[in-house]
Amino acid sequence: MTLLGLLIGGWLLTALAPLFARWLGHRAGWPLAAGLLVLAAMAFLLGYDANVEQSVPWIPSLDIALRLRLDGLSMVFVALVLVVGALVMIYSTAYFRGKPTVSYYTLMTAFAASMTMLVLADDLVLLFVSWEFTTLCSYLLILRSGPDAGPPATRTLLVTVAGGLCLLAAVATITVRTGTTHLTTALADPAWAEDGTFAATVAVLVAVAAMTKSAQFPFHAWLPDAMVAPAPVSAYLHAAAMVKAGIYLLLRFAEPASHAPVWSVLLISVGLVTSFIGAIFALQRTDLKALLAYSTVSHLGLLTLVIGIGTTTALTAAVVHVIAHASFKSAGFLYVGLLEKRAGTRDIREVRGLLRSMPFASALILVAAIAMGGIPPTLGFVSKELVIDGALHGTGLWLAALVALSAAITVAYSGRVVVSTLPGTPTPLTPARGTWPMAAAIAVGALAAGALGLFAPVLDPVVGRAVAASGGAADVHLALWHGVNTALGLSLAAIAAGVVLILARRGVDRALDRRLFPITGVGAVEAIQHGVVVGGRRLGDFGRTTAPAAHLAVPLVLVALIGAGGLVMLRPTWEAVPSTWVDAGLLLVVSGGVLATLLARTRLGAVISVGIAGFAVALWFFTLGATDVALTQLLVEILTVVIMVLVLRHLPPGFPRRPRGRSIVAAVLAVAAGVVATFATLVFTGGSELSTVGRWFIENGPEATGGSNVVNTILVEFRALDTFGELVVLAVAALAIAALVEARPQMTRPVLPTASRMLEPPALNMVFIRVFARLLIPLMVFGSIYALLRGHNAPGGGFIAALIGAAALALRYLAAPTDDDARSGLPYLSIAGAGVVVAAASGFLGFAEQSFLTPLHGYVFGYHLTSSLVFDVGVYLAVFGVILGALDLLGVPRVLTKGSESR
Structure with a gap:
């Protein structure tokens, strides 16, 4: 098995998805899940202990190839994409029971294949193409969610496509500066350290691209807006996979981009603001899905922050938290889907007593919430302590204290999920019959987030290789207990502060039950979208006319201006080429045809006059030896006249009367454009025959x-x-x-009767x-x-x-x-x-x-x-x-x- 085979396997599974969905209906998730797990096993066998590379020529003339590389960093993300994807497929077999699933399963497997291609890409062009594939799949999955999904899907597309354009600019800049599209070679180029302008430019472009995909401030609004999508889509794309594409990009560029000081400043500041905004907005929400969406924004902010710090400890925290977050957040979103299916609501104010009515699922969400809050002995606690430790040793106590404060709010909204829904008199629910695949998928994510904290050293080799691929040291030792230190003290203080916020939740709710900012993120995107549409409409008004002259005026004026500018700036010289009497005669014929066209009062007369000029040009080409061009011109003139005559049957015979001044202006513009075009031709050819x-x-x-x-x-x-x-x-x-x-x-x-019967x-x-x-x-x-x-x-x-x-x-x-x-x-x-x-x-x-x-x-x-x-x-x-x-x-x-x- 090769990396290309792994990639082909993903796209082959995509091609088979609609067939499975037609044959098996909602049960198509089972073979698709099996296929994703097989691909995950193959990836593990290929690259567990060594980097694997493969390259297939694609566009050799531009040095673009299907270059693939499986190293420690891509291994972590491939595992997340394929394993979480398999869990979501299993979950979907029950979630979509009795519903059409062909487009859903096709797009989900296409997204899995696109994400796999993205994290394996070792070519900048392939990386960009894969990036855009994930954007398109996300848009279509949101769009198919229902009649009200159009505006959120469009807003999501606008934001993520804007980030894609930034990535395209970065790809072009890197390729031009380093001379290669090979990602590994480009990232190791000395230009990053030697050329500060280049490093800063690419660092900002890559950071903005990643921020749009990973919902960082001020681009964060699209992720909660995308929650109109079904729970499995939210769990996979908007918690475990697609939003992690931006984090992957930041980790991949972390080492070379760190040569630009703006990289750390931008990531740390934006990540810190995003973590607070997401956490506070999550604490405001009563819709469980919206709460988890803003929670995702907050956690992604922490990931961006520690990547900006860039030390080995910080990069280790980023990799571990990627794994932890994918585990507990996918379990959380999948739990929301189960709750919505059985209770008919996601509002935490409307459900009670779930511990008694849904004991197994409630135990799972309790574990996921504990991990999300960063409470021991979960993997979430391990990663949170690493994040605080990375901030502490990377920039100082002030940043670590702010991270701890954000973590305290995380504990508060995580606890709110539990204390608001689990105790109390049970809310009536529909029977659990047929939902066991949903519970099983939730169990895997929740138990992974909980149990891996106790067995954190198991992740040492995986995390170590990923950190090394990101620019850190591979010597990583994870543990639940690191002794008494400042990071532990800040972590425990965050837990204690979070508990206080939970106990005082009524007062907190009253304090937050208001609009905190004058505008919303969705409102800002809508305003920008509206402004672009209105501006485009106003700009289009200049050309929204049926008059040919209005459209011809623009190219004529531009040709004249560009040609005149070229004459002034280039100051050309050219050779004098002798002309013959044939040239003079043909010039007179062409000029006569043009003049006759200008003076024509009927459309048929104008067509004949244009034809005269065109045939004269064809003869001129023949005299100059351009036989192919002359034949083309001659035949085009013949067919143009025929087709124009056919069109004339549907038009009035004569031209409408025009003011004399307008005709004079048109004639002057035409002559000016012709003169300038002649001189421009002489400039670019030097007046030489060849x-x-x-x-x-x-x-x-x-x-x-x-x-x-x-x-x-x-x-x-x-x-x-x-x-x-x-x-x-x-x-x-x-x-x-x-x-x-x-x-x-x-x-x-x-048709008027003719005068003669003949x-x-x-x-x-x-x-x-x-x-x-x-x-x-x-x-x-x-x-x-x-x-x-x-x-x-x-x-x-x-x-x-x-x-x-x-x-x-x-x-x-x-x-x-x-x-x-x-x-x-x-x-x-x-x-x-x-x-x-x-x-x-x-x-x-x-x-x-x-x-x-x-x-x-x-x-x-x-x-x-x-x-x-x-x-x-x-x-x-x-x-x-x-x-x-x-x-x-x-x-x-x-x-x-x-x-x-x-x-």
């Missing part, structure tokens, strides 16, 4: 690709990924045309063009295929070939006697989509050699063949499908009648 890049392609392209048509080899080999993106855009364009035309009926002007019968008037088309269309189809096959070595290729084939379609359309006969009936969307699929499939062939879209070359019967030909077929199909759709949809008018539509 640029440096162009010369390199001509000299090296044929040898590198085996093809002598440089234009085609650039499109399908050197810049194949760009071309593939354009194919996707073309397919989307076909969808857009279909959606626009089908969604809104076209208005067709009534022009009326279309069948008779189409005789010449129909006879001509019978000969020409097969030749054009043959020429289309020929152009496709020869494109690698001569003018042609997929794009030009598709335009020739589409021109044959246009000729067929023009030769048809009626609109109904003109429709081809071919599935244009399927053809365009097939082009994208074929291009992608040819790209995957490249993995046989290097990476996606790497062309493969070979010889068959002495002929040189390349996989880029298959890619060119994809280009052909995509372009052909788009033009076919335009002809079929725009060429058949639909007349809107009263209350109905007819074709």
